[in-house]
Amino acid sequence: MKENLIPIFVILPLAGAFLISLLxxxxxxxxxxxxxxxxxxxxxxxxxxxxxxxxVGVMVYxxxxxxxxxxxxxxxxxxxxFMLVTINLIAFLIMxxxxxxxxGYTAKWKFYVLFLxxxxxxxxxIITGDMFxxxxxxxxxxxxxxxxxxxxxxAEELEASFKYLIMSSLGSLFILLGIAFIYGYTSTxxxxxxxxxxxxxxxxxxxxxxxxxxxxxxxxxAALVPFHAWLPDAHPAAPAPVSAMLSGVLIKALGVYAxxxxxxxxIGSSPGILFVLMxxxxxxxxxxxxxxxxxxxxxxxxxxxxxxxxxxxxxxxGLGTPLGILGGLFHLFNHSVFKSLLFLNAGAVEYSTxxxxxxxxxxxxxxxxxxxxxxxIASMSIAGIPPFNGFWSKLIIILxxxxxGHPIYAAFAVIASILTLASFAKVQKYAFxxxxxxxxxxxxxxxxxxxxxxxxxxxxxxxxxxxVIPALSRFFLGPATDVLVxxxxxxxTVFGAIx
Amino acid sequence: MxxxxxxxxxxxxxxxxxxxxxxIIKIIIGLIIAEYAVNxxxxxxxxxxxxxxxxxxxxxEILNMVDPLPQALVLTSIVIGLxxxxxxxxIAMRIYERYGTFDITRINKLKG
Numbered sequence: 001m002k003e004n005l006i007p008i009f010v011i012l013p014l015a016g017a018f019l020i021s022l023l024x025x026x027x028x029x030x031x032x033x034x035x036x037x038x039x040x041x042x043x044x045x046x047x048x049x050x051x052x053x054x055x056v057g058v059m060v061y062x063x064x065x066x067x068x069x070x071x072x073x074x075x076x077x078x079x080x081x082f083m084l085v086t087i088n089l090i091a092f093l094i095m096x097x098x099x100x101x102x103x104g105y106t107a108k109w110k111f112y113v114l115f116l117x118x119x120x121x122x123x124x125x126i127i128t129g130d131m132f133x134x135x136x137x138x139x140x141x142x143x144x145x146x147x148x149x150x151x152x153x154x155a156e157e158l159e160a161s162f163k164y165l166i167m168s169s170l171g172s173l174f175i176l177l178g179i180a181f182i183y184g185y186t187s188t189x190x191x192x193x194x195x196x197x198x199x200x201x202x203x204x205x206x207x208x209x210x211x212x213x214x215x216x217x218x219x220x221x222a223a224l225v226p227f228h229a230w231l232p233d234a235h236p237a238a239p240a241p242v243s244a245m246l247s248g249v250l251i252k253a254l255g256v257y258a259x260x261x262x263x264x265x266x267i268g269s270s271p272g273i274l275f276v277l278m279x280x281x282x283x284x285x286x287x288x289x290x291x292x293x294x295x296x297x298x299x300x301x302x303x304x305x306x307x308x309x310x311x312x313x314x315x316x317x318g319l320g321t322p323l324g325i326l327g328g329l330f331h332l333f334n335h336s337v338f339k340s341l342l343f344l345n346a347g348a349v350e351y352s353t354x355x356x357x358x359x360x361x362x363x364x365x366x367x368x369x370x371x372x373x374x375x376x377i378a379s380m381s382i383a384g385i386p387p388f389n390g391f392w393s394k395l396i397i398i399l400x401x402x403x404x405g406h407p408i409y410a411a412f413a414v415i416a417s418i419l420t421l422a423s424f425a426k427v428q429k430y431a432f433x434x435x436x437x438x439x440x441x442x443x444x445x446x447x448x449x450x451x452x453x454x455x456x457x458x459x460x461x462x463x464x465x466x467x468v469i470p471a472l473s474r475f476f477l478g479p480a481t482d483v484l485v486x487x488x489x490x491x492x493t494v495f496g497a498i499x
Numbered sequence: 500m501x502x503x504x505x506x507x508x509x510x511x512x513x514x515x516x517x518x519x520x521x522x523i524i525k526i527i528i529g530l531i532i533a534e535y536a537v538n539x540x541x542x543x544x545x546x547x548x549x550x551x552x553x554x555x556x557x558x559x560e561i562l563n564m565v566d567p568l569p570q571a572l573v574l575t576s577i578v579i580g581l582x583x584x585x586x587x588x589x590i591a592m593r594i595y596e597r598y599g600t601f602d603i604t605r606i607n608k609l610k611g
Contacts, residue, residue: 159608183569
């Protein structure tokens, strides 16, 4: 009966959001404690799910006891549990950070409600085994994130939220259209069943058209380069914990995971699609970093780097070789850790000094040692300096690109990495080193929970390089890679797991 | 066939409004139109000429029935669309409070 574990991932945050919206206003401090407990439980459950999946194998939960081709099914395999660990780890640390950071805003409990709803949507996208259910959860996470971007209701935030909402809704429309076409072609909505029917019917023009729709839709959610225009506005405008969540995990759960799941496990990867993914990835990598290097707003610079790092993930996964997929997934995990840490650092600086402009800062190292130290670690991770985690994943991606016979893409990856180093050297120089601005003579280090979660994230940055050691990757990264390498065997495993 | 072309035209009108119009309200209307075009398309997928509702009853043989699943999907997608519309109209009202205009060329505090 271990499959009863699966729906808890959706129920727990949803129930939390509901209870906080009922009681959060009345009872002081309830929302802080309760949402942190929920985030911790989710983290513990997702770590447990890794062990369960390793011992039991793929699990399928039948919603309402309807068996899969008819009813909705929730599927937990290694890739899902890998994503769940990533999301819940980041969400837990950000939640602890928000307990201090969000003091400055009115109606803190509303923030927790929306945050938990966004978390529900993301977890739903990851564990669902049904195409339309994926769309519903995706919209749930998106709607919560639109509201979170506009949370401060200042002029810039509203403008960014409007832009994000319109573009992202357009992406959702393309996804819905794609789902409609695929339903018309296969007359089923279950992902495993769609994979089976497509294998029997063979590739048709409809499948090609649907692929294009999905690349447009999920590419918009993942902010790949031709579709990236909303990200540099939306991510900096939100409060720091929200930007960390959006940049750290939302674009990966809704964009990368959904796209990869559909193209590898359901439709089946063809050389044409892999070429498109690799090409878009390489373009995002280079364009993102070039746009980032000239920015003076700290959070905006980080947002452009998200585009660039998403490019690395797509390049790795798009290579299609086991080594490339391993590198892509490992970079996905690493990027969520160090990018959320960098956004939390930017938030800490803004919390203490009230500015995000790099030109006004300087010498903050003396007054804010924890923020400066963790930010240095995160910057070195994202720039790919050994022995931090970013180095290992980039190394694997570059090696995989050379091995798969794409030396040009490998060269692009190296160039983008050098430019990343340059732009983070700029951040460190202007913000934390140099002479202290007189204005900031008596600023203080941030409160204890903010410090704690930044230190923990920095510790993960340092040690998570060991995840690629074969003895450890056998448990965590390896099985997740195998799910993608096996491709449309997904259908067979899912139907095999139904009892 | 004609209905499908109508669907495409409706979607194109919505897309045009979203991409070319300068007034925020018109952009929102464009979004709604495009959404309805997709909903219409999904309903059409399950429609059969002269079909009947797929309700089972004794001593009755159903030969030609309409697929009920797309209708359920559309119901869900309409509700999601309603949530988005409510949120975006709320944001548009706040934008008007802050900027005093609905013209997106004058709402430009963010630089790309």
